[in-house]
Amino acid sequence: MMNKLAKHSKEMLMHLEWIEKRYIDGRKENKKADFFGEVKPYADKVKQELDVWKEEALHFLQSKATKKLWPMQINSAYDQIETCSIQAFYPETSKSRFTNQLQSAKYVVETLLRIVEESEM
Numbered sequence: 001m002m003n004k005l006a007k008h009s010k011e012m013l014m015h016l017e018w019i020e021k022r023y024i025d026g027r028k029e030n031k032k033a034d035f036f037g038e039v040k041p042y043a044d045k046v047k048q049e050l051d052v053w054k055e056e057a058l059h060f061l062q063s064k065a066t067k068k069l070w071p072m073q074i075n076s077a078y079d080q081i082e083t084c085s086i087q088a089f090y091p092e093t094s095k096s097r098f099t100n101q102l103q104s105a106k107y108v109v110e111t112l113l114r115i116v117e118e119s120e121m
Helices: 002-031 037-061 071-087 095-120
Strands: none
Touching: 002 037, 002 071, 002 095, 037 071, 037 095, 071 095
């Protein structure tokens, strides 16, 4: 389970990198995306992977008590990644709000990955 969680956490980090790049590029070009052609398929894919990641992360935190991360943070990161996966396609999205959500989610995923990797040693 822990190897799967590490794998899914790394996938989430790759999504976060892509989401950030998509937002920056879209903002430079002031280009909106086609909702049904681009936004929805990507957001659905991320949501599907997020559901698995969240379930595994919460299960891991239940079985491995840690003071570094709490279930509430996993739930918040889940919501933030889901929101950012849609907002990244819209250049009018508030830059500071988007960046804050993205960085917060990234911190939680990176922290979780570090805890998982440390527990495997």
